[in-house]
Amino acid sequence: MFFLALSTLRARKGAFAGAFVALMCAAALVTACGALLETGLRGRIPTERYAGTPLLVTADQELHRVERKGDKTKDKAKALTERAWLDAGTADRLTALPGVRAVVPELTFPAEVLAPAGRAAGGSSWGHAWESAVLTPFGLDAGRAPAADDEIVLDAAAARSAGAGVGGTVTVQSGAAPAAYRVVGVVSPAGGRPARQSALFFTAGEARRLAGRPGQVAAVGLLTEPGADLAAVRARAVAALAGTTAEVRSGDALGPAEFLAAGKARVKLVSMGAAMGGTSLLVALLVVTGTFSLSVQQRVRELALLRAIGATPRQLRRTVGREALVVGLLAGLPGAVAGLALAGWLHRRFLAIGALPDTLHLLLSPFPPVAAVLATLLAGWGAARVSARRPARVHPTEGLAEAAAPRARPGAGRLVAGVLAAVGYVVLVLVLSGLHTDAGATPVTFLSVVLAAVATALLGPSAVRFATTVLGRVVQALSPSAGFLAAQNARASAQRLAAVVTPLSLAVAMASTILFTQTTASHAAGEQVRAGTTAPYVLAAAGPGVPGAAAEAVRGVPGVVAVTEVVRSTVYAGPDRFPAQGVTPRGLGRTMDPEVTAGSLDAMGEDTVALSRLAADTRRATVGGTLPVTLGDGVTVPLRVVAVYERGLGFGDLLLPLGVLAAHVDNPLASSVLVAGTATREELAAAARPFPAVRILGRAELDAVRSAQAGSQAQVNYVAMGLIIAFTGIAVVNTLVMATAARRREFALLRLIGTTGRQVRAMLRWETLMVVLLSVGLGSAVAYATLAAYSTGMTGAARPYAPPLTYLGVVAAAAALAFVATALPARLALRADAAGAIGARE
Amino acid sequence: MPKIFSSSARPAAAPDRTAGSRPEAAVSLSSVTKVYGRGAATVHALRGVSVDIPRGSFTAVMGPSGSGKSTFLHCAAGLDRPTGGTVTLGGSELTGLDETRLTRLRRDRIGFVFQAFNLMPSLTVLQNITLPLRLAGRRPDRAWLAEIVERVGLADRTGHRPAELSGGQQQRVAVARALVTRPEVVFGDEPTGALDTVTAKEVLGLLRQTVDELGQTVVMVTHDPVAASYADTVLFLADGALADALTAPTAELVADRMSRLGAWA
Incomplete structure (x- = not known):
């Protein structure tokens, strides 16, 4: 064949x-x-910092759970969102190992050089103790190692961007208040490889103070004797660490740790x-x-x-x-x-x-x-x-x-498959309304839209026939000549119409779903934040965050009633991941109102937690009970539940006391600080002047900041699914061109019996209009159902938010695509000689 | 050319008419009925038609439009299933076969020439002619192939595509294809309907030749009395039933019978 x-x-x-x-x-x-x-x-x-380190001992960066299903146990591991730290005593177990030349404890904490204008120099920047410079290894280009606690050694890139050299002074923002240091040395990595990050070196004592993790280290590097067998040393290290959860990494595993x-x-x-x-x-x-x-x-x-x-x-x-x-x-x-x-x-x-x-x-x-x-x-x-x-x-x-007329009734198999697909769509929509996280909901939304398109493709002809009968009467009434032809054509060739409606409705449904899941979630969160933030002013900072000292300074301004620092992180409660905020407990009720439905925020203190209704339902926790919460770096603390609130989208699913959360995140600086009271913006600005990176924002501007932070994930979805929509658009054009080009003989016949070219094109425009109306209607209905379910799952209420202009844009784009894809091949087909075309074979 | 891959046991020359070795009728219809539609829209296309087409004969089937002559042809050729009655082709009963077996039978033992659209536009003349053999997975008998190509007069056009041929040439290719499997019967559905009189005569003469020199059985539906005059027998259908038969027809006789049947009222 x-x-x-x-x-x-x-x-x-x-x-x-x-x-x-x-x-x-x-x-x-x-x-x-x-x-x-x-x-x-x-x-x-590829690793940069640990390029010269053959073996690195790190803490377990995953959270392990044993799940029991029936009589089978499964060990599940989920990634921790913050760096897990090691007990400092771990280094002692490794000092006496044969083959190990040196055991180097490593501290890593965010530390940025603040440029004079207040904005930190670009790129990520970390602080370390000087002893760990040998891990890369860094070599001194100029100057000496730091000896006093106010001395610092910069790497060449940081020195360049800060415009400072040996003998100069820089201000460094770390987890604590910004402080000035004298530059006593400049280093660069051996081999001269350009780094994607800046490194700042302090004395060991200062580094420990800035890291804020007493008794802990980020990692331990093992330098081996020359000629030592790496595998053997590694095995010895693993044996020495038996009983702890520490891991020994080498080679390609170093990069992910860094x-x-x-x-x-x-x-x-x-x-x-x-x-x-x-x-x-x-x-x-x-x-x-x-x-x-x-x-x-x-x-x-x-x-x-x-x-x-x-x-x-x-x-x-x-x-x-x-x-x-x-x-x-x-x-x-x-x-x-x-x-x-x-x-x-x-x-x-x-x-x-x-x-x-x-x-x-x-x-x-x-x-x-x-x-x-x-x-x-x-x-x-x-x-x-x-x-x-x-x-x-x-x-x-x-x-x-x-006149080869297509068969009127679709086969039984096709009907059954179509009904199954439609039922599958309904099931997925119902499932969607119970999903609370974006990570879970997003693939389900796309899958449901595709299933709806499959159902359309299978059941299309039957549905289209019915719809075109109704639409056709309207079109016929509007235009007795071209519209009449269009209506009859549509009724007679339901199969061809269905083949054209399917990709167009899929494109509309997909575009709407992708665009409006983002806007729905964002709008719901924004509304919650707007409604729940009662503080009139907010401190925000370009760069890593607002230092605690700035919040203290503002607290001292007369007229300020409450200052709430907010640190964001992700925590686990049981097997579920939740976004969480650490907040200053004192005066919490004055600055934010997350719509508490049980308990009270006044009871927030040490070792307490407030839950969103979603989190409380998921973990079946009630006010007064205890909930073990695993913080970002893997440490689990039992916390007493003091309140349950509604606005989980805007304020995170867990509210923890600042001290509890901030001790277990990589970046302990507040992402925003809410200020309540009668102080004016100028007074607050005056108090914050020593901290040049900090700005005072009104409540309205807070929204812009928040949406900028959330923007990146949305953009990823846009880019990714934009491709799929483009593909669907190509399919639409494809189908329309094929369908129109095949009707050459039909157009020729019309022209031979007296229809002008303009009337034929008008007929086509009416047909395309019917196709567009059908597709947009179907696509929008599917998108609305999906979005309503998504909204129910994420926010608890079926209120999808679609900016009208964006929606009209989608509709307009679909219509433009359909009209162009029909008009161009029609023009080509009509240009042919009618009498010749009517005798032409297909 | 040695007949290494002979496609059939029968020789290329006129077949021997040994009485009793084969059933006399090439095609035999027995009380064949065909009904379309349901209820008020029922159409009785054929009403209990019984006829035997003898082997080696040229039969024309005529009748006014709506008489069921095309339906008759389709049922006899296994292209359509009768609602009632049986159709036997060279001893095999068509009516009980499933779609696949019916198709194979059509492929191997029936040739068909339509009024138009006979050829695959993407294949050459030679490929079109040998298509039934390819579908059967058999190699063509070179000698036989050369003979029929010669007979239809297209030996110099074997590499051309249908778009490069005239209407008459295309019909001749269709006839050649119909003959290539040495079928029991060649059915024609108004094979000369789209041709001018001169070309039509050429094609009809070709069909006549196959009957006279190759012993082929031909059954042809036509509305043209001149075309019918080439046949040995003319069957007249009216309202789904056999109304009349005419042997040794001339164009005038046929036209006369047709007008009596009210063809051109």
Whole structure:
């Protein structure tokens, strides 16, 4: 059957162009997603700071839980969001090991050089004790090591950007108040490799004070004797640490310990790559099936002739399948290559947004392209076989009829599958209304939209027929000539219309869902913050945060009634992750009102916690009970529940006392400080003058700050799903062009009986209008249902928020796409000579 | 050319008419009925038609529009299933077969020529002719192939595509394809309907030749009395039933019978 497939392909290149484009884009998308996924799974994070350290002992950066299901126990591990610290005594266990030349304790804490204007110099910056400079190793370019607590050694990059050299003075902002230090030395890493981070070195005592973790170290580096067997030393170290949860890392495992953000990004990439890849594969399958259906429909007469000559249905299906394989291979190969380029572009965009740290390198391996080509082949072959099922069984006499009318009733199998898909969509929507976290809800929203599109594709003709009857009457009334033709055409060719409505409604539904899940969540959170922040002024800072000393200074201003510092982190309660805020307990009720429904915020004190209703329901906690909370760095503390409140989106799911939370985060500086009282902005500004990075904001400006912080995740979703929407848009154009181009004979006939070109184009515009109305209606309905469920899950109320202008933009874009994709091929078709065209074979 | 891959046991020359070795009728219909639609929209296309088409004959089927002649042809050729009655082709009963077996039978033992759209536009003349054999997975008998290509007069056009041929040439290719499997019967559904009189005569002459020189059985639906005059027998259908039969027809006789049937009222 190959020769038949090949000759058909050669003769009908134009008809297969649509399928070719669809498959190529599908291959590119799947390759790009696969590359991202693989980067997340196997991407290397090269280490900088520990380049000269053969073995590094770190704390366990994962939270372990044993889950018991029946009689099976599973050890589950979840990543901690802050750096876990080691007990300082761990170093003692390792000093006497044979093969170990030196045991170097490492302290890492945020420390930035403040430039004169108040804004810190760019890039991430960390402070360390001078003894640990040997881990990289850093060598002195100028000056000497720090001897007094007010002396500091900068690395060359930090010195350059701060404009300071040996003998100068710099102000450093760390977890404590900003302080001035004398620069006594400048170092640079051996080998001269440019660093993605700045390093500041203090004396050991000063470093311990600034780190704020008494009795703990961030890591312990082991330097080995020259010629020592690394594996043996490592084994000895592991044995020496038996009984603790410390880990011994070497080689590629050092990078993730140094760059926690990159480790987090890897996890994000895996989930995003999988979600995107899965969604794009499903969308590709849908699109390719639609394209092949259309092309097979247009060849019904040819297939009927083959049936009459003696081709069995199986032979026809095999021919169509082989055509699809050839097209799939021809399209998949360049598509996969394009996909690798696309992966690079995606990576650069994510870097630019700030969603990925540049320490995570993109991994390009042959697996994703090969997998993508195979997936494309399979999708194309499957789609072609499915779309050829009905036509292959057509009776030759029906197919050869002069006016080949498509079968009126869809097959039972198709109806059943369509109903199943619709039921699946409803189930997913119900599930969605119970999901409370973005990480869980996002893939479900996309999957539900795709399922709705599948249901549309399967049940399309039946639904379209009904809708066009109603719409058709309206159109007919509005335009008795062109509209009448359009209405009749729509009713008669429900299958073609359904094939066009499916990708357009999918595009509208997807775009709306992606855009408006973001706005819904953001709007709900913003509303909660607006309603719940009773303090008139807020301190915010460019850079790591507002130092505690600034809050103290403001507390001293007369007229200030309460000052609440807010530190953000993520904590675990049991197996669930929650965003949490650490707040100053005193005067809490004056600055924020999270809508307390049980208990009272006045009872906030040491070892207490207030929960959002969502968190309380999830953990089945009540006021007065005790809830063990695992803080960001893995330390678990039991806390007494004192209040339950409603506004979890705006104020985090857990409110903890500042002292409890801030001792267990990487960056203990407050992200914002709420100030309540009668003091004016000028008085507050005067109090904050010694801290140049701190600004005074009014309540209204707080919203802008908050949305800027939340923006990066939204942008990632936009970029990722923008690709899928683009693909769907290509499918829309594809389908419309194919459908219009195939009606050449119909247009020729109309012109021969006296319809002017303008009237034919008007008829097409009415038809397109009906298609757009149907698609937008269907897509919006699906999006609304999904968004309402999402909103219910996230906020507890079904109130999706869609800015009207954005929605109109989506509708306008869909309409423009449809009209252009119909008008251009129509013009081409109408330009042909009518009398010749009417006799032309397809 | 040695007949290494002979596609059939029968020789290329005129077949021997040994009485009793094969059933006399090439195609035999017995009380065949065909009904379309339901309830008030029921259409009785055929009402209990029984007829035997003898082997090696040229039969024309005529009738006014709506008489069921196309339906008759489709049922006889296994392109459509009758609602009642049986159709037997060369000893095999068509009516009980499933779709796949019916298709195989069509492929191997029936040739069909339509009025238009006979050829696959993407294949050459030669590929179109050998298509039924390819579908069966059989190699063409080179000698036989050369003979029919010669007979239809397209030996110099074997590499061309249908778009490069005239209407008459396309019909001749269709005839060649119909003959390539040496079928029991060649069915034609108004094969000359779209041709001018000169070309039509060429194609009809070709069909006549296959009957006379190759012993082929041909059944042809037509509305043209001139075309019918090439046949040995003309069957007249009216209202789904056999109304009349005419042997040794001339164009005038046929036209006369047709007008009596009210064809051109």
